[in-house]
Amino acid sequence: MSFRHLRAVIRKEINHILRDRTTFVLVMLVPTAMLFIMAYALTVDIKHVPIAVLDYDRSPTSRAFIQQVTEGEDLDLYAQVDSLDDIDNLLTRGEIKAALIIAPDFEHDLLSLRGIPLQIIVDGTEPKSGGFAVDHIGGRAEEFISEALASRIRALNVNVSLDSLQPIDLRVRALYNPSLKPRVDIIPGLISMVLGFPALSVALTLAHEREHGTLEQVLVTPVGRAEFLLGKMIPYIIVGLANVIIMPAIARVTFHIPFNGSFPLFFLLSAVFLFAILSMGMLVGVFMPTQPAALALSFLVIFFPGFFMTGIFFPIASMPAEMRMEAMSLPGTHYATITRGVFLPGVGLDVLWPNVLALLGMGIAFTAVAALSFRKKLG
Template sequence: MPSFSRIRAIAEKEVFHILRDSRTLVIIFLMPLLQLIIFGYAMNMEIRQVPLLVDDLAMNSSSRALVDAFVNTDYFQLVPKEAGTLQPDELFRERRAQASLSIPKDFGASEHRVLLRIDASDPNSAQMIQNYALGIVNSTGIQTDAGIDLRAQILYNPDLKSSFFFVPGLIALILVMVCALLTSISISREKEMGTMEQILVSPVSATEILFGKVIPYLVLGLLDALIILAVGMLLFQVPFRGDFSVFLLFTFLYVLTSLCLGLLVSTVAKTQQAAMMMALGMTLLPTLLLSGYMFPISSMPVILQKLTYIIPASYYLQIIRGIMLKGNNIAQLYQAGLSLLGMSVLMLIVAARRFKLRLS
């Protein structure tokens, strides 16, 4: 039976190491904030100020109303008249225009069609430009030949802000990277500093050592989560529509899972450098590519969809997006939470057994 007093002694020793190691303090407090700010602004998928070339042959009230509808948004800006003397294809090649709007002479009288040409060398941007343009045209009330009035209601993110999608994902990415990194180097540090021998001769079991190592970082991981959440909501105006206690509960499970992953790495790596490389390799790319952070899991090949089951962030992304954007409660999220709990218990058991072998 693990002794609470021995676990507390190991935990106090780890806190002392944390306070003395400036590198650990940087990883805990500075690195998450820098990652949030850099990734948050760099991964903004929204498009603003698209250079738009307008060829208005109608020059009537209807055509001017349509052009004004484009200009009066933050999505498009008119190409200057002097540049408009060039051929549209030349402007596209020189990246001085990304879209062109051609309005025929009879527009507003017998003709309601316009031609929108878009530079699709960047297909994602082209798709977004097309969506913006269609939304603007529909907002003008111009009737189509089909006469169908289709109205869409956008739920949870009516302005389609990409920050609503990426910031919760950044919280998941940063937490798993930082937490796994911290515990992965904790045992490796003991080996390099030569203090592991002192632990070996003391009456402390492998389980007590691992618990003592995890507890300080568990508290710091939760503190990190609160800081990242607050900064993300402040800088990027992301809403929080759920119950804060539910957020804390599931974040606790996610941080615990990430820490146990780091412990598992630390039982394999022999040096701090190797531990850091392994921790980053097991968290960064899998979280970016296979968790649903950047690409929908449903659009992946079946084999990759199966791999997402072993990625902790894939479960936490369901949780945090559900809490922050939809206001989900435990009843809608408990399955993902149980998956995180099962992963943390499994990794802790494997890490404890491997550590016992190392001790013996």
């Protein structure tokens, strides 16, 4: 390994990045942009769910009830309908996500302190919006009815406790909190995912050199294969580290994610992760003859597993055994553990060392395989 050769390749690669504005913007801004888009898309609060109401009672009380249910930004009263057929129609066409049906004796039952039957029909194809509507209507109904019952009890001046009429435990819903909660652990995971983006650039530059014949030219110089691969990787590690500074800052300022661990440690471990993921990109670039092929394979082996198999969205513990093995061989899995650990509980190397070793091992193994396969692939 010659430092001179390595430096020659690094300088050249930096020239490429600076020359080509598109690449520069891509590697610098895309991870940040991806973080923003995904953080918002994945943790968005559900609002303005359209519902229909079929009111068989048509009393002042039922009207007041409808008013209270659809108040605010959560549920929108899309239509008041006259028959179940209408509801069926609207649900089928996707114009509403749920429908509330008020029984004919709603006011009467309420005034006589009886149980109140409410029916909610939901669109099962969209469980999220439907479930939200059910929870929300239920919550509002509880509120409305307990208030109405309380005032009725006062008006009738009878000695009945409200609790005996209302056995439902409201606290279950009080726990339901659609805001912020998921972001706290998703965003550190997302950072580990989008930081893999420079791997794509590395795979592409390598395929580019192959396509344009410059690879062959470089390989007849005294520059060794490992020197060439490392020299190509290092500038992208530097670019990646710029993102390592930017993204926790965004997480903190924009999404109010606490950063409880040591930042220097996080920076160092991020460099190790970049080495591992970029050598994966390198491996792709070595085996793929053209840039489109390198792009496709990067998506297949780096990005999609990075999405679905690194435990960011789906817990690794619930995967089948073979998939668990595969997940453990992805750099993103280990780095997701590191980011979450450093961000939230603020753990250090005493806990994370197995992940760090795994990342180092992968980086060395991938780079070695890439360097060894290099010559064969050229012939």
